[in-house]
Amino acid sequence: MSDDLSPDLRRRLSDARQQHLADLYDAAASAHRGALGDDIRGLDLDLVARLVDRFVHADEAAADLGEIRPPAAIPIPRTPAQREAERAAAAEGERFVRDGRLALVLLAGGQGSRLGFDGPKGDFPYGPVTGKTLFRQHACRVAALRARYGADLPLYVLTSPANDVETRASWEAAGHFGLDPTSVTFVVQGTLPAVDRATGRVLVESPDRLALSPDGHGGLLMALRNAGALDAMEAAGITTFFTFQVDNPLIRVANPAFIGYHLAAGAEMSNLAVRKHEPAERVGVIAEIGGRTGVVEYTNLPDELAERRDARGDLELWAGNIATHLVEVAFAQRLTDGGLHLPFHKAVKKVPHVDDPDPAEPNAVKFETFIFDALPQARASVTVEVPRETDFSPIKNAHGSDSPESCRRDGNRLYAAWLEHAGVAVPRDEAGEPAADLEIDPRLALDADELAARIGPEVRILGPTALGPLG
Numbered sequence: 001m002s003d004d005l006s007p008d009l010r011r012r013l014s015d016a017r018q019q020h021l022a023d024l025y026d027a028a029a030s031a032h033r034g035a036l037g038d039d040i041r042g043l044d045l046d047l048v049a050r051l052v053d054r055f056v057h058a059d060e061a062a063a064d065l066g067e068i069r070p071p072a073a074i075p076i077p078r079t080p081a082q083r084e085a086e087r088a089a090a091a092e093g094e095r096f097v098r099d100g101r102l103a104l105v106l107l108a109g110g111q112g113s114r115l116g117f118d119g120p121k122g123d124f125p126y127g128p129v130t131g132k133t134l135f136r137q138h139a140c141r142v143a144a145l146r147a148r149y150g151a152d153l154p155l156y157v158l159t160s161p162a163n164d165v166e167t168r169a170s171w172e173a174a175g176h177f178g179l180d181p182t183s184v185t186f187v188v189q190g191t192l193p194a195v196d197r198a199t200g201r202v203l204v205e206s207p208d209r210l211a212l213s214p215d216g217h218g219g220l221l222m223a224l225r226n227a228g229a230l231d232a233m234e235a236a237g238i239t240t241f242f243t244f245q246v247d248n249p250l251i252r253v254a255n256p257a258f259i260g261y262h263l264a265a266g267a268e269m270s271n272l273a274v275r276k277h278e279p280a281e282r283v284g285v286i287a288e289i290g291g292r293t294g295v296v297e298y299t300n301l302p303d304e305l306a307e308r309r310d311a312r313g314d315l316e317l318w319a320g321n322i323a324t325h326l327v328e329v330a331f332a333q334r335l336t337d338g339g340l341h342l343p344f345h346k347a348v349k350k351v352p353h354v355d356d357p358d359p360a361e362p363n364a365v366k367f368e369t370f371i372f373d374a375l376p377q378a379r380a381s382v383t384v385e386v387p388r389e390t391d392f393s394p395i396k397n398a399h400g401s402d403s404p405e406s407c408r409r410d411g412n413r414l415y416a417a418w419l420e421h422a423g424v425a426v427p428r429d430e431a432g433e434p435a436a437d438l439e440i441d442p443r444l445a446l447d448a449d450e451l452a453a454r455i456g457p458e459v460r461i462l463g464p465t466a467l468g469p470l471g
């Protein structure tokens with residue numbers, strides 16, 4: 001019987017206190033050994049040992065936040081001067097995009113466990129009228145931006161080993177939603193094992209698989225680097241990429257004012273923020289922490305800080321992070337030189353495994369890195385506030401807030417406002433909400449002004465309505 005776990009690997013497994021994996025391999029049926037051996041060989045055992053020491057055995061506490069204040073953000077323009085500044089920034093941003101200096105990065109490597117949808121989250125059919133998927137929405141927006149700016153705007157889609165094959169297959173089956181297939185690159189992020197919460201031993205999902213999960217959206221940086229994408233961007237004269245999340249269909253991708261502000265500040269990484277609507281809202285907050293811009297995850301923000309109010313009675317730490325960033329390619333190169341320079345976080349979760357397929361209590365520790373942890377390392381950074389109603393309606397949960405229902409409501413409200421701006425009468429119910437579901441394809445209009453230029457008051461809304469490209 002061939003033994004393809006080398007003596008060196010067996011020694012390293014033992015040193016990393018993961019001897020049980022060699023025992024499991026030896027006891028495995030030969031049909032299971034191929035995949036199991038691959039999973040075991042794929043582990044970064046030194047890293048696993050370090051993470052287990054820090055987060056399982058020592059249970060490292062979250063770092064003390066120290067002095068924390070709201071960020072010096074660029075507000076939603078309210079005064080003529082602010083509006084003028086926004087117009088100037090947008091003009092710079094548009095020029096930059098037209099010059100072919102921007103790439104787009106769609107984060108779609110997550111597991112979507114809260115939504116409970118079977119398949120890549122991007123395949124979720126969220127469109128209330130057409131049933132279009134999140135992937136289709138984003139791809140149509142990319143097509144519209146390319147047409148508007150006459151720019152290549154190459155798209156990188158971050159997947160994970162758990163959804164990569166299915167994601168590529170769904171783009172393939174949809175003809176890449178009309179995008180040139182050579183302009184879309186799939187990049188697979190890495191994985192990290194889930195370990196038993198009490199012992200730190202790597203969990204085994206099935207006889208031929210370890211319990212591996214994506215290494216967090218911070219894995220994006222290493223994935224882009226390892227796939228040669230950062231070098232390809234540089235070779236194409238691209239200096240900056242815009243990252244956005246698959247589960248937020250409203251996001252104004254390549255927002256030109258955001259780009260303009262980022263450029264003007266010579267920033268290496270910048271953020272969009274929305275005003276938190278309640279202290280307990282489950283979004284991270286962007287803040288100045290010890291004098292540097294950073295993000296505190298909601299799980300690490302003490303209630304006392306989350307609830308603190310300023311003299312006007314507004315939340316002091318108001319800047320909700322919507323995980324939409326501009327990142328300089330050179331900064332991403334620096335962060336990944338000789339390995340990923342981001343801190344790890346732990347999450348205690350229920351992870352089914354061979355000895356307990358349905359754990360009653362959280363039994364495992366998972367490890368992740370977060371893209372926003374790069375912020376404190378940026379030489380300069382800008383935070384720009386955007387209205388929630390135009391930019392943020394994520395689909396995280398199956399029901400309630402941040403769910404398909406809330407996203408449908410927010411989409412209806414936004415598109416109703418655009419239609420009314422174009423002079424179209426939108427029937428509303430007694431609560432003032434649009435009486436029918438509405439969808440506007442990004443290829444028809446990316447914003448209210450564009451819609452008003454394309455259609456007029458002759459459009460009648462008689463029931464659920466989806467407006468698509470004309471002609």
Ligand code: UTP
Nearest residue numbers: 107108109110111112113114214216217245246
């Ligand atoms: P979330 O962590 O909010 O969502 O990721 P999720 O992982 O999809 O779902 P849950 O937490 O299991 O319910 C926010 C965004 O970051 C991407 C997701 O695809 C989503 O666009 N992401 C997250 C990655 O690309 N990789 C990861 O490892 C984690």
